[in-house]
Amino acid sequence: xxxxxxxxxxxxxxxxxxxxxxxxxxxxxxxxxxxxxxxxxxxxxxxxxxxxxxxxxxxxxxxxxxxxxxxxxxxxxxxxxxxxxxxxxxxxxx
Amino acid sequence: xxxxxxxxxxxxxxxxxxxxxxxxxxxxxxxxxxxxxxxxxxxxxxxxxxxxxxxxxxxxxxxxxxxxxxxxxxxxxxxxxxxxxxxxxxxxxxxxxxxxxxxxxxxxxxxxxxxxxxxxxxxxxxxxxxxxxxxxxxxxxxxxxxxxxxxxxxxxxxxxxxxxxxxxxxxxxxxxxxxxxxxxxxxxxxxxxxxxxxxxxxxxxxxxxxxxxxxxxxxxxxxxxxxxxxxxxxxxxxxxxxxxxxxxxxxxxxxxxxxxxxxxxxxxxxxxxxxxxxxxxxxxxxxxxxxxxxxxxxxxxxxxxxxxxxxxxxxxxxxxxxxxxxxxxxxxxxxxxxxxxxxxxxxxxxxxxxxxxxxxxxxxxxxxxxxxxxxxxxxxxxxxxxxxxxxxxxxxxxxxxxxxxxxxxxxxxxxxxxxxxxxxxxxxxxxxxxxxxxxxxxxxxxxxxxxxxxxxxxxxxxxxxxxxxxxxxxxxxxxxxxxxxxxxxxxxxxxxxxxxxxxxxxxxxxxxxxxxxxxxxxxxxxxxxxxxxxxxxxxxxxxxxxxxxxxxxxxxxxxxxxxxxxxxxxxxxxxxxxxxxxxxxxxxxxxxxxxxxxxxxxxxxxxxxxxxxxxxxxxxxxxxxxxxxxxxxxxxxxxxxxxxxxxxxxxxxxxxxxxxxxxxxxxxxxxxxxxxxxxxxxxxxxxxxxxxxxxxxxxxxxxxxxxxxxxxxxxxxxxxxxxxx
Numbered sequence: 039x040x041x042x043x044x045x046x047x048x049x050x051x052x053x054x055x056x057x058x059x060x061x062x063x064x065x066x067x068x069x070x071x072x073x074x075x076x077x078x079x080x081x082x083x084x085x086x087x088x089x090x091x092x093x094x095x096x097x098x099x100x101x102x103x104x105x106x107x108x109x110x111x112x113x114x115x116x117x118x119x120x121x122x123x124x125x126x127x128x129x130x131x132x
Numbered sequence: 133x134x135x136x137x138x139x140x141x142x143x144x145x146x147x148x149x150x151x152x153x154x155x156x157x158x159x160x161x162x163x164x165x166x167x168x169x170x171x172x173x174x175x176x177x178x179x180x181x182x183x184x185x186x187x188x189x190x191x192x193x194x195x196x197x198x199x200x201x202x203x204x205x206x207x208x209x210x211x212x213x214x215x216x217x218x219x220x221x222x223x224x225x226x227x228x229x230x231x232x233x234x235x236x237x238x239x240x241x242x243x244x245x246x247x248x249x250x251x252x253x254x255x256x257x258x259x260x261x262x263x264x265x266x267x268x269x270x271x272x273x274x275x276x277x278x279x280x281x282x283x284x285x286x287x288x289x290x291x292x293x294x295x296x297x298x299x300x301x302x303x304x305x306x307x308x309x310x311x312x313x314x315x316x317x318x319x320x321x322x323x324x325x326x327x328x329x330x331x332x333x334x335x336x337x338x339x340x341x342x343x344x345x346x347x348x349x350x351x352x353x354x355x356x357x358x359x360x361x362x363x364x365x366x367x368x369x370x371x372x373x374x375x376x377x378x379x380x381x382x383x384x385x386x387x388x389x390x391x392x393x394x395x396x397x398x399x400x401x402x403x404x405x406x407x408x409x410x411x412x413x414x415x416x417x418x419x420x421x422x423x424x425x426x427x428x429x430x431x432x433x434x435x436x437x438x439x440x441x442x443x444x445x446x447x448x449x450x451x452x453x454x455x456x457x458x459x460x461x462x463x464x465x466x467x468x469x470x471x472x473x474x475x476x477x478x479x480x481x482x483x484x485x486x487x488x489x490x491x492x493x494x495x496x497x498x499x500x501x502x503x504x505x506x507x508x509x510x511x512x513x514x515x516x517x518x519x520x521x522x523x524x525x526x527x528x529x530x531x532x533x534x535x536x537x538x539x540x541x542x543x544x545x546x547x548x549x550x551x552x553x554x555x556x557x558x559x560x561x562x563x564x565x566x567x568x569x570x571x572x573x574x575x576x577x578x579x580x581x582x583x584x585x586x587x588x589x590x591x592x593x594x595x596x597x598x599x600x601x602x603x604x605x606x607x608x609x610x611x612x613x614x615x616x617x618x619x620x621x622x623x624x625x626x627x628x629x630x631x632x633x634x635x636x637x638x639x640x641x642x643x644x645x646x647x648x649x650x651x652x653x654x655x656x657x658x659x660x661x662x663x664x665x666x667x668x669x670x671x672x673x674x675x676x677x678x679x680x681x682x683x684x685x686x687x688x689x690x691x692x693x694x695x696x697x698x699x700x701x702x703x704x705x706x707x708x709x710x711x712x713x714x715x716x717x718x719x720x721x722x723x724x725x726x727x728x729x730x731x732x733x734x735x736x737x738x739x740x741x742x743x744x745x746x747x748x749x750x751x752x753x754x755x756x757x758x759x760x761x762x763x764x765x766x767x768x769x770x771x772x773x774x775x776x777x778x779x780x781x782x783x784x785x786x787x788x789x790x791x792x793x794x795x796x797x798x799x800x801x802x803x804x805x806x807x808x809x810x811x812x813x814x815x816x817x818x819x820x821x822x823x824x825x826x827x828x829x830x831x832x833x834x835x836x837x838x839x840x841x842x843x844x845x846x847x848x849x850x851x852x853x854x855x856x857x
Contacts, residue, residue: 060304063341071336091309096330097341104336127314129326 040086041069050076055086058094058121066094070101078110085116090124140371144185145238148194151178152234153540155227159220160542166215175223176205182230188373191237194230197251201226204258213262222257224543229254292324292379293361295350298332300371303344308367310346317364321354353379476569479529486519486526487809491828493519494806498831520807530570534621535563537572538610541583545608548587555594555605556587562612567619571711574691575621578684582623582707583608585681590627590705602626615710618693618735624706630657630699638665657697661685692824694841720808720827722835723786724801726775729835731808731827732797736788736840743783743798757796759787766796767843772822788840795844810837 039056052073058066073080082101084090098114105112117125158175162168179202186194201223207213229250236243243251295317299310317323329347333339354361358378365374493516500512538560545558591597591606598604611622632653639645639659659665663682688695693711712718712733720731747757756765766785769775780800787796808827817823824839 060309060342063304067339067341074336092311092344092346093304093309093341095328096333096345099330100333100336100339103330103333107335124311127311127326128328130328 039065041065043069043073045076048077049079049081051081051083053083053086055088057089058084058087058097059089059091060093063093063097066097067100070097071104074101074104074108074110074112080105080110080112081115082112083116084114084121085118087118087121090121092124095124095128095130140189141191141238144189144191145234147185148182148230148234151182152227152231153536154178156224156543157539159224159227160546162215162220163217163546166220169209172205172209172215176202176209179205182234186237193243194233194237197226197233197255198230200255200258201230204261207262219261222254222261226254226258293321293352293354294375294377295348295352295361296373296375296377297350297365297368298347298373299344299368301343301345302371303346303368304342310344310348310368313364313368314348314350317350317352317361320356320361320364321352324351324353326350479526483526483530486523489519490523490807490809494829495831516807523807527568530568531566532569532572533564533566534572534612534619535560535565537576537579538563538612540576541579541608541610544580544583545587548584552588553593554587554591556591557605557607559607559609560611561609565612565614565619567711571619571691574687575709575711578687578709579610579621579623581681581684582709583610586623586625586627586705586707590625590629592628596628619711621709621711622706623709624704626704629702629704630660630697632656635659654696654698657699660697661695692839718808718810718837720806720837721786722803722806722829723769723784723797723799724803725769725773725799726777728773728775729803729829729833730769730799731806731835731837732786732788732840733837734805736790738787738789738794740784740786740802743785748783757785759796762794764794764796766798768798769838770798770800772843788844790841790844793844797838797843808835808837 039054039058039062042053042055044051044053050073052069054066054069070082073082082098087094102112155175155178158171158178161171162175165171179198183195183198183202186192186198204213204219204223208215208219213219232247233243236247297310300306303310314323314326327349329349330345332347333345339345352361358376361376362374365372368374493512497509497512497516500509542558545556548554549556586608587606591608592600592602594604597606607626609622609624611624613620635656636645636651639656640647642662642665644659644662645651645656661681661684665681685695688709688711691711693709695707695709697705697707699705719734721734721737722729722731724730741759750757751768755767756763758764764787768783770779783798783800784802785796785798786802787794806829810825811827813820813823813826822839822843823836824842825837826834827837829835
């Protein structure tokens with residue numbers, strides 16, 4: 039798994055590549071929280087995610103919740119095939 | 133798949149016992165006020181929870197029978213059936229039967245033929261209570277196979293299965309992914325809706341990414357039977373909460389599920405959608421309506437639920453259940469914060485460690501004193517104060533009020549009253565008095581015996597009481613209070629009291645007394661604690677066989693307690709039990725005789741005075757002295773324990789008080805206060821009089837703990853000191 043964090047004026051973009059599963063859940067949580075520390079607008083790019091399991095999904099939900107709590111805007115910008123399948127399964131396509 | 137559920141089972145057993153206790157309390161209250169809706173609700177909830185958890189754990193025997201009981205309670209709760217004496221009686225017996233079933237489940241024993249036929253009989257009686265409805269008996273025995281649950285109540289309109297799951301938090305760690313269950317489920321039919329829930333997930337800092345916080349609400353159309361659908365979640369079943377409701381389930385079933393959902397403070401509407409009782413569309417409509425009404429000026433805000441009921445969108449029961457759960461969840465949350473369940477073993481090992489800490493602290497204190505290092509002495513004394521506080525706190529954790537034990541006897545008294553035709557009332561006072569949990573557990577049997585005796589032998593029949601000018605209703609009283617480091621428990625009745633003549637006659641017959649003797653009341657009454665002593669003319673099923681009082685005495689003495697009895701032949705009998713507050717650690721007063729150390733429980737020590745030369749000279753002639761004008765019997769421990777060696781030049785006398793009497797112990801040296809961890813003596817020393825236990829002092833030596841009450845008996849009776857050898 040590889041995590042890229044780009045910070046520009048007022049925008050923080052997080053790209054995750056590889057597996058987003060229970061095996062690296064701890065690292066992902068850390069990365070997500072770091073992202074949330076950043077500016078008011080956040081983007082997560084999932085296009086490089088090869089596998090997403092429920093623990094990964096759970097972390098994305100956490101990030102959404104946390105962003106709302108902090109009054110920041112968090113958007114998931116791109117889905118890979120693997121991620122959209124999971125979102126569909128859980129009826130979370132919105 | 134074999135899953136080890138033993139731990140969950142243990143919790144189930146503990147909880148069930150509590151719930152059964154609640155049920156008993158509720159039933160007793162119902163006898164007084166049969167119409168009390170709150171009590172009926174609590175009765176229903178208890179039965180329902182037992183049924184639910186036994187179901188989750190697959191303890192079928194309990195689930196099946198409790199379900200039958202729940203059916204009746206449900207009807208009672210909805211005022212379809214009026215509760216009366218007969219129903220209460222049946223419910224009492226059912227409660228007892230559930231207890232037996234739970235016991236069987238906990239010991240892993242199968243059900244005997246006798247139990248099964250007892251169950252069949254009870255189920256039949258439950259059925260006849262439900263009355264005329266015919267469907268009751270088979271409802272209880274039928275095991276649902278597929279489709280809607282049998283039984284009555286309005287059926288939900290939906291033709292889909294509803295599955296509600298709160299996954300076990302360890303699911304991910306166990307290598308499972310809920311997504312795979314969903315994929316598999318999709319193969320069995322048509323998924324209508326899936327709602328993932330992460331309400332249990334805490335805020336980011338506390339959130340554990342490896343913990344599964346997921347819950348699912350799934351609506352699902354399928355031709356398969358319940359077993360097949362259940363099997364989808366077979367591997368997740370352990371530790372998860374799973375509800376599977378077949379299509380067209382009873383509305384009640386949805387209610388049950390709503391009640392057991394773990395989420396807190398959810399919007400009423402959300403719960404209803406999740407329960408499958410209402411669609412999103414219907415909810416939206418209801419919301420719109422509420423908005424419209426708000427606009428209507430001063431109009432009162434109507435509850436969302438009320439609107440939905442009025443518009444006929446939903447059955448009122450469902451709303452009630454959802455509202456009730458919201459209330460309940462708030463109440464239980466605040467309660468959870470206040471108490472937590474701890475394994476008794478953990479507490480015991482903590483106490484043990486504290487005990488060792490006390491010893492090693494004392495040891496350090498002694499070294500500090502020996503080295504005469506000021507700093508070290510100060511540190512040691514600060515530490516010993518802290519250790520003392522820890523000890524007190526640890527001991528307090530084990531303290532529980534005795535009230536719960538007392539209230540169990542309500543049922544005993546009630547049953548005796550019913551069986552014997554007596555009118556008896558149990559009055560409880562001092563229920564908040566606390567004592568060590570181990571002591572409480574061990575005092576239960578002796579108390580049971582005493583209470584039965586009081587009700588069975590003590591209290592007379594109503595006619596007899598009336599002829600004596602007493603109120604026809606007899607009273608048995610349980611009282612508890614603290615007194616000088618011990619707890620006193622009194623069991624008293626206002627019955628016929630002990631008969632002096634009869635006990636005297638019996639004692640002579642047994643050869644315990646000779647007819648020429650004239651014992652005092654208290655000496656005579658003490659004989660009822662001798663083995664084989666019973667003066668009851670009638671042997672009833674409960675008491676009167678002459679076994680028991682001696683066992684009571686033995687049990688209490690095993691707890692380092694004492695028991696005595698008081699009676700005046702007219703106004704009844706009082707049995708008084710005196711117990712130490714705790715069994716593990718006491719504050720002691722250390723004294724020396726010859727080369728040995730002894731510890732006297734500090735609570736009993738009143739004062740220390742010098743044993744004057746004049747008294748010493750008189751000691752050969754008498755065993756009492758003049759203490760400021762008061763007669764004080766005493767014992768010379770040197771003589772009592774046959775201590776060898778030269779007599780000390782000066783002796784002291786320690787004045788102790790116990791059970792209202794004073795006595796003196798003559799010793800050589802006074803060492804002062806010590807914290808004492810009681811170590812029981814081995815079997816060999818069990819019959820040694822005057823010693824309650826031993827302890828290890830700071831310097832590693834053994835000091836014996838004096839059994840002051842037993843010693844005082846010798847001193848008070850003026851007996852010449854019997855030698856140990």
